[in-house]
Amino acid sequence: xxxxxxxxxxxxxxxxxxxxxxxxxxxxxxxxxxxxxxxxxxxxxxxxxxxxxxxxxxxxxxxxxxxxxxxxxxxxxxxxxxxxxxxxxxxxxxxxxxxxxxxxxxxxxxxxxxxxxxxxxxxxxxxxxxxxxxxxxxxxxxxxxxxxxxxxxxxxxxxxxxxxxxxxxxxxxxxxxxxxxxxxxxxxxxxxxxxxxxxxxxxxxxxxxxxxxxxxxxxxxxxxxxxxxxxxxxxxxxxxxxxxxxxxxxxxxxxxxxxxxxxxxxxxxxxxxxxxxxxxx
Amino acid sequence: xxxxxxxxxxxxxxxxxxxxxxxxxxxxxxxxxxxxxxxxxxxxxxxxxxxxxxxxxxxxxxxxxxxxxxxxxxxxxxxxxxxxxxxxxxxxxxxxxxxxxxxxxxxxxxxxxxxxxxxxxxxxxxxxxxxxxxxxxxxxxxxxxxxxxxxxxxxxxxxxxxxxxxxxxxxxxxxxxxxxxxxxxxxxxxxxxxxxxxxxxxxxxxxxxxxxxxxxxxxxxxxxxxxxxxxxxx
Numbered sequence: 092x093x094x095x096x097x098x099x100x101x102x103x104x105x106x107x108x109x110x111x112x113x114x115x116x117x118x119x120x121x122x123x124x125x126x127x128x129x130x131x132x133x134x135x136x137x138x139x140x141x142x143x144x145x146x147x148x149x150x151x152x153x154x155x156x157x158x159x160x161x162x163x164x165x166x167x168x169x170x171x172x173x174x175x176x177x178x179x180x181x182x183x184x185x186x187x188x189x190x191x192x193x194x195x196x197x198x199x200x201x202x203x204x205x206x207x208x209x210x211x212x213x214x215x216x217x218x219x220x221x222x223x224x225x226x227x228x229x230x231x232x233x234x235x236x237x238x239x240x241x242x243x244x245x246x247x248x249x250x251x252x253x254x255x256x257x258x259x260x261x262x263x264x265x266x267x268x269x270x271x272x273x274x275x276x277x278x279x280x281x282x283x284x285x286x287x288x289x290x291x292x293x294x295x296x297x298x299x300x301x302x303x304x305x306x307x308x309x310x311x312x313x314x315x316x317x318x319x320x321x322x323x324x325x326x327x328x329x330x331x332x333x334x335x336x337x338x339x340x341x342x343x344x345x346x347x348x349x350x351x352x353x354x355x356x357x358x359x360x361x362x363x364x365x366x367x368x369x370x371x372x
Numbered sequence: 373x374x375x376x377x378x379x380x381x382x383x384x385x386x387x388x389x390x391x392x393x394x395x396x397x398x399x400x401x402x403x404x405x406x407x408x409x410x411x412x413x414x415x416x417x418x419x420x421x422x423x424x425x426x427x428x429x430x431x432x433x434x435x436x437x438x439x440x441x442x443x444x445x446x447x448x449x450x451x452x453x454x455x456x457x458x459x460x461x462x463x464x465x466x467x468x469x470x471x472x473x474x475x476x477x478x479x480x481x482x483x484x485x486x487x488x489x490x491x492x493x494x495x496x497x498x499x500x501x502x503x504x505x506x507x508x509x510x511x512x513x514x515x516x517x518x519x520x521x522x523x524x525x526x527x528x529x530x531x532x533x534x535x536x537x538x539x540x541x542x543x544x545x546x547x548x549x550x551x552x553x554x555x556x557x558x559x560x561x562x563x564x565x566x567x568x569x570x571x572x573x574x575x576x577x578x579x580x581x582x583x584x585x586x587x588x589x590x591x592x593x594x595x596x597x598x599x600x601x602x603x604x605x606x
Contacts, residue, residue, distance in 0.1 A: 113385035172605025250534050250572060257510040258532040264514050265521065286515035292503040295510055317575045320605065324568035325503065332561045332576060352392050357560035364464060364564060367435075368499055371465070 101158075107348060108159045114355040117308035119163035120156060121330070123322055124149065126314035126338030133338075139183050144340035146191055150201055155344050157205050157239045159351075163304055165242040167322045171217065171251055185222050188245065192225045196232060206238030212300035213247035214255070242304065249324040252300050259298035260290045292372065301326055308361075309354050313339040329365040331357050400580075407588030421454070421594045428458045430551035430574065432566055434558035435465040437582040444468065447557075450587055452492040454594065459494045460551055464564045466498035495548060499565045505546030506569065512540045541569060550574060553597045555590070557582040575600060 093101070124145055131141030149166065156164050168188065174181060195202045195209070202209065211226045218226065226245070296302065306326045310319070315336040319327065331354050335346055410418045429451065438444060444461075451459060461468050472494070517530045541547035550570045554563065554577070561578035563571065577593045579585065 110381050110384045110388065113382050114389075170605045175604075175606045248572075249568060250537075253506060253568070254532055254534050254537055257506070257513065257537060258530075260510055261514040261517055261532065262529060265518055268518055286511060288507070288511055290507055290510040290514050292507045295507065296503070317577055318573055318602070319571065319576070321572040324571060325506075327563070328502070328565035328568075329562060332563070332578075352388065355389070356392070357562075360558075360560050361562060364434075364562075368464060368565060371499055372503075 104155065104158060104344065111159070111348065111351055111355075115358045116159065117161055117351065117354055119165070119305050119307045119309075120161055120350075121165040121167070121307040121310045121323055121327070122149075122152070122339075123167045123310070123312035123316075123320065124339040125312055125316055127340060129314065130338045130340045138180065139187065141340065142184060142187055146187070148340045148342055151344075152342060152347060153201065153207075153241065155347055157207075161239070163240045163242070163307075165212075165244065165304075165307060165323070167244045167247070167320075169213075169245045169247070170321065171214065171246055171248045172321070174217065174246075182219075185219055189222045189225045192222075192229050196229055202233060202236075202241075206236040207233065208236040208238065208240045209233045210240065210242040210300075210304075211245055212242055212252070213245045214251055215246065217246040240304065242301075244322065247300075248321040249319075250321055253295070253325065255300075256295045256298035257290070260294045263294070263298075264289055299325070306330065308358075309333060309350060311335065311342075311350055313337055313342050328368070329361050331361060403580075403589065404586070407586035407592065410588030410591050411586065418588070418591045418595055421591050422598045423455050423594065425598055425600075426456070426552050426594065428460060428549045428551040429456050430460040430462065430554040430566065430571075432554060432556045432558070432564055433461070433463045433468065433582055434564075435463045435467045437557065438463040438467040438471070440582070441471050443582050443585070444472070447582070447585060448492070448494065450590060454590065456492055458549070459492055460497060460548065460570075461494055462497040462564070462566050464499050466500065469496045469498055472496060497567060501546055502565045502567045505541060505544070505567060506537075508544040508546060509537055509540035512544050513537070538569070553577065553593065555579050555593060557585060573602060573604065 127141035127145035128138050129141075130136075130144055131138050134140075153164055169184060173184070176184075194200060197203075201207070209229045211230055215223050215226060301323070306328070307323060307330045310323065310327050310330045311333045312319070313335055315334055317334050319332075323330075333350055333353060335342065335350065337343075337346060409415055413419060431447070431451075433444065448459070448461075461472070513532055513536060517532075521530070538547065546567070548567075548570060550572065551574050554566065554571060554574045556563065556576060556578045557580070558564070559581055561576070563576060575597055577596075579589055579593065
């Protein structure tokens with residue numbers, strides 16, 4: 092049962108949302124949750140504690156996003172590059188992710204409260220078996236949810252996603268070639284198609300993990316870092332890139348409001364540039 | 373919601389954005405003052421900016437601003453004076469390709485040079501080099517693997533690695549080095565479709581509109597970059 096203080100905070104947030112929604116509101120926000128380890132170091136805590144604090148911050152931010160009508164949220168939970176960390180750190184992060192995914196699927200959880208649909212984007216073959224099974228179960232049990240969408244990038248890099256998409260496109264063309272040969276079509280596959288453009292942009296975009304999801308309006312990387320670290324490189328062409336200074340566990344409602352204000356200032360420009368790019372495609 | 377409520381909310385929204393604008397203006401004034409003090413040499417730290425970490429620099433320019441070739445050439449001269457050896461210049465609509473292409477003393481394979489004693493190669497890119505380049509590389513690999521499959525009896529699914537895609541991009545003329553630093557000249561911090569394959573670990577810095585570019589701001593960006601230490605995910 093929410094306390095009086097929690098209800099008051101909720102009312103304040105609703106008021107702020109009503110004001111903000113006079114301007115354009117983002118439909119999709121992506122977060123690079125940087126700074127959990129530095130948060131733990133600053134407070135002389137174990138690294139695992141930093142990640143747990145990061146998870147608490149994530150649930151709060153997701154709640155604020157969904158209250159404000161942000162339909163899609165994407166988070167960069169674990170990069171393929173992170174597998175090069177110390178094995179014990181990788182293992183504890185995998186264990187924490189499994190623990191939190193299982194928590195999210197429970198009856199009274201945040202996911203059920205908002206009917207969140209969960210996506211897990213990345214190369215699942217790189218995950219250990221318990222985590223992979225949890226991930227698959229989470230996607231199966233929420234696939235019919237009609238509420239906001241939370242996409243978790245785990246064992247993910249953008250270049251791996253593109254390589255996977257190109258591979259799937261090539262397999263698709265190979266299967267088409269076999270069909271043509273099987274049905275005894277007179278034209279050779281290599282005559283039928285111009286091999287210099289046999290795969291179009293639309294072909295490989297269809298096989299990206301993010302297919303069916305709109306591109307992010309804002310990409311936020313906390314801790315003030317300025318690089319994307321191989322995250323949504325294709326999808327962020329017209330995203331407002333922001334790098335607020337707070338570490339991820341310190342990222343709060345006020346920082347989110349600030350991010351949306353900055354987005355509202357830049358929105359007309361980005362919308363126009365995106366429109367021009369579609370004309371060029 | 374009544375019209376009065378909507379009006380009240382609209383007034384609140386304008387007020388918040390007014391306060392935001394005042395804050396942004398104040399921050400901008402501080403940046404202008406800082407850039408001026410750096411460019412006249414008041415700040416000792418910025419007098420000799422180390423460039424050993426910066427092998428390739430990229431600059432994104434808004435296409436509307438890129439039409440001002442005087443400003444663009446001024447920027448190229450500043451970068452060349454600072455000591456940049458390799459520059460990748462990008463704008464969404466390919467305005468720079470049309471205006472700068474062939475407008476220099478040497479031109480080799482889409483590269484041009486700034487006529488200055490500190491030779492700087494300039495690579496010109498546009499939106500067509502991003503997804504379009506990946507589609508060309510994908511078609512090259514697809515063609516290669518399908519021909520191999522026809523020629524052999526091996527029916528296993530072929531795998532495509534990131535290394536093969538990098539090689540294919542080079543073969544189809546859409547490859548190139550990854551810039552360590554990318555400067556964005558425009559009203560918003562956004563890479564506007566810069567070739568995705570090349571900005572995996574690139575530091576992206578917003579410099580503001582090209583029309584108000586500052587030499588001191590460039591020195592500051594290079595100085596901050598020289599202090600960066602990436603752990604590449606480890």
